[in-house]
Amino acid sequence: DGGITQSPKYLFRKEGQNVTLSCEQNLNHDAMYWYRQDPGQGLRLIYYSQIVNDFQKGDIAEGYSVSREKKESFPLTVTSAQKNPTAFYLCASSIVGGNAYEQYFGPGTRLTVT
Amino acid sequence: QQPVQSPQAVILREGEDAVINCSSSKALYSVHWYRQKHGEAPVFLMILLKGGEQKGHEKISASFNEKKQQSSLYLTASQLSYSGTYFCGTENAGNNRKLIWGLGTSLAVNP
Numbered sequence: 756d757g758g759i760t761q762s763p764k765y766l767f768r769k770e771g772q773n774v775t776l777s778c779e780q781n782l783n784h785d786a787m788y789w790y791r792q793d794p795g796q797g798l799r800l801i802y803y804s805q806i807v808n809d810f811q812k813g814d815i816a817e818g819y820s821v822s823r824e825k826k827e828s829f830p831l832t833v834t835s836a837q838k839n840p841t842a843f844y845l846c847a848s849s850i851v852g853g854n855a856y857e858q859y860f861g862p863g864t865r866l867t868v869t
Numbered sequence: 870q871q872p873v874q875s876p877q878a879v880i881l882r883e884g885e886d887a888v889i890n891c892s893s894s895k896a897l898y899s900v901h902w903y904r905q906k907h908g909e910a911p912v913f914l915m916i917l918l919k920g921g922e923q924k925g926h927e928k929i930s931a932s933f934n935e936k937k938q939q940s941s942l943y944l945t946a947s948q949l950s951y952s953g954t955y956f957c958g959t960e961n962a963g964n965n966r967k968l969i970w971g972l973g974t975s976l977a978v979n980p
Contacts, residue, residue: 786966797956797970845910860910
């Protein structure tokens with residue numbers, strides 16, 4: 756079955772530690788995205804990538820970093836510089852060509868930093 | 870720049886209809902609609918593009934008024950499974966596939 760996997764589902768970290776969230780897709784999509792969702796809020800874009808070895812900052816990139824070394828993988832690192840990292844993180848992917856594209860979402864990782 | 874969704878919340882009885890609106894202050898290239906159940910990933914419902922192209926599930930209908938920069942999602946004969954939070958994501962012209970999301974509309978369908 757094609758889809759997006761995120762691991763782990765729940766993640767707990769101490770303040771001051773960096774943490775990396777995994778996102779893998781086997782849909783052969785060129786574009787991948789990372790979103791952050793807080794309670795009662797919409798999705799806010801952290802980073803996105805439309806091709807391997809290239810990515811762009813979204814609206815809230817500060818305190819986060821990404822890499823895109825392989826088409827199917829787009830890990831997100833939450834650094835200690837992120838002041839309020841506790842949130843629900845969603846990874847998505849989509850095609851790049853064409854007009855009517857939908858974003859396919861992974862199940863999400865709920866990160867709690869104390 | 871963030872689209873405004875209305876209403877913020879809706880409560881329906883099974884079988885009733887609802888309309889959810891999404892408005893933008895900027896010219897839109899496309900509008901995307903997703904439904905999210907608590908703690909789960911958003912699920913694609915529909916895309917509406919400038920010029921009239923649409924893609925989505927057969928049982929879902931929506932409209933896109935380009936002049937008013939608005940889109941509406943029509944939920945008819947609601948079922949219990951329709952419960953969740955509905956988000957619109959808007960893409961402005963030249964924004965390179967980057968979506969800006971509304972705050973969501975919470976829909977509860979009761980028996």
